[in-house]
Amino acid sequence: MSSAPISLYLDLESGEKAGLEVVAEASIAFARAIREVAFFLDPSIELKIELASGTEGSLSLNSIFKTRDGKDVTLAAVSLVVLTWFGNHVLDWTFDKVMDAVASQETAGAKVELQIKPEDLDEVQGLVDKAVDGKIGQQHVQEIYRQLESDVSVKGVGATPVPATRPAVIVPRDQFPARAGGVVGGVPEVIAILREPVTQETLILVRPVLIPGHRRWRFIGRYGEFGAPVMDDEFLQQLMAGNYHVPISAGIEMDVDLQTVEEKQGSVWVPVSRKVLRVRGVRPAPAQQILPLLSPREERDTDE
Numbered sequence: 001m002s003s004a005p006i007s008l009y010l011d012l013e014s015g016e017k018a019g020l021e022v023v024a025e026a027s028i029a030f031a032r033a034i035r036e037v038a039f040f041l042d043p044s045i046e047l048k049i050e051l052a053s054g055t056e057g058s059l060s061l062n063s064i065f066k067t068r069d070g071k072d073v074t075l076a077a078v079s080l081v082v083l084t085w086f087g088n089h090v091l092d093w094t095f096d097k098v099m100d101a102v103a104s105q106e107t108a109g110a111k112v113e114l115q116i117k118p119e120d121l122d123e124v125q126g127l128v129d130k131a132v133d134g135k136i137g138q139q140h141v142q143e144i145y146r147q148l149e150s151d152v153s154v155k156g157v158g159a160t161p162v163p164a165t166r167p168a169v170i171v172p173r174d175q176f177p178a179r180a181g182g183v184v185g186g187v188p189e190v191i192a193i194l195r196e197p198v199t200q201e202t203l204i205l206v207r208p209v210l211i212p213g214h215r216r217w218r219f220i221g222r223y224g225e226f227g228a229p230v231m232d233d234e235f236l237q238q239l240m241a242g243n244y245h246v247p248i249s250a251g252i253e254m255d256v257d258l259q260t261v262e263e264k265q266g267s268v269w270v271p272v273s274r275k276v277l278r279v280r281g282v283r284p285a286p287a288q289q290i291l292p293l294l295s296p297r298e299e300r301d302t303d304e
Helices: 020-041 074-087 093-109 118-133 139-151 173-180 233-240 296-303
Strands: 002-012 047-053 061-066 152-158 198-207 216-221 224-229 253-265 268-283
Touching: 002 020, 002 074, 002 253, 020 047, 020 061, 020 074, 020 118, 047 253, 074 118, 139 152, 139 173, 152 173, 152 216, 198 268
Parallel strands: 224 268
Antiparallel strands: 002 061, 002 152, 047 061, 198 216, 198 253, 216 224, 253 268
């Protein structure tokens, strides 16, 4: 039997407790959202969701979902999708950021039971991308936020694969209305102001994905390291056919057309996602020049 833990964490006002009805309704919506994602990723899965325990104060609903048919990859993907629902920002999701959030809890000393084999990482990422891009479970997730918004004792919510542990990210109460997808006080929610500039960039390849599909590759650009799907189907077909004769080595450079989705936050444009629209060229790392350094003996002879 395979299993994966996931906890819905309610951050409560000091001395307050969440209402039973609110917790019950939010828990039901949480379970329905998980089931919808699991069925979308694998219709044959038989999923059982258990409430393992709960803690008072700040309430942690420690759940475990299990399957008898050893679908570890699907369970890992479902867990990571759940973490995206309670991320820093509704637009600020990448697979790598979710994995970083899991790693940060491990660094803090908590035992993360969610384990993904290195050889399964690309498959898990592909499943997570499909569910997130398709907004699977969104209506149920919105219901979670609506229920929690109705209880003034709840000041934040998060999710974590570490039972009874405060998540690395807590969504504050003032974001509940927007994430519930409704209106606030009769006024429609504020729509994010976005722009999508396309620039020609030279990127250093960190990690390719050598299977068909628009998976997220890993690059280093002028603004640091990031993940982005490669949308250039012609390039991908040529790559899979072995028509790019670039030796596997560190520092491979790619000339690309890069689309960056940016959101205006105050007076600043903040990048929230990227896509490689076209690959113009691929070349090996520039050869390092060998400096004509003198040996210690030659230096002494020169000094004399």
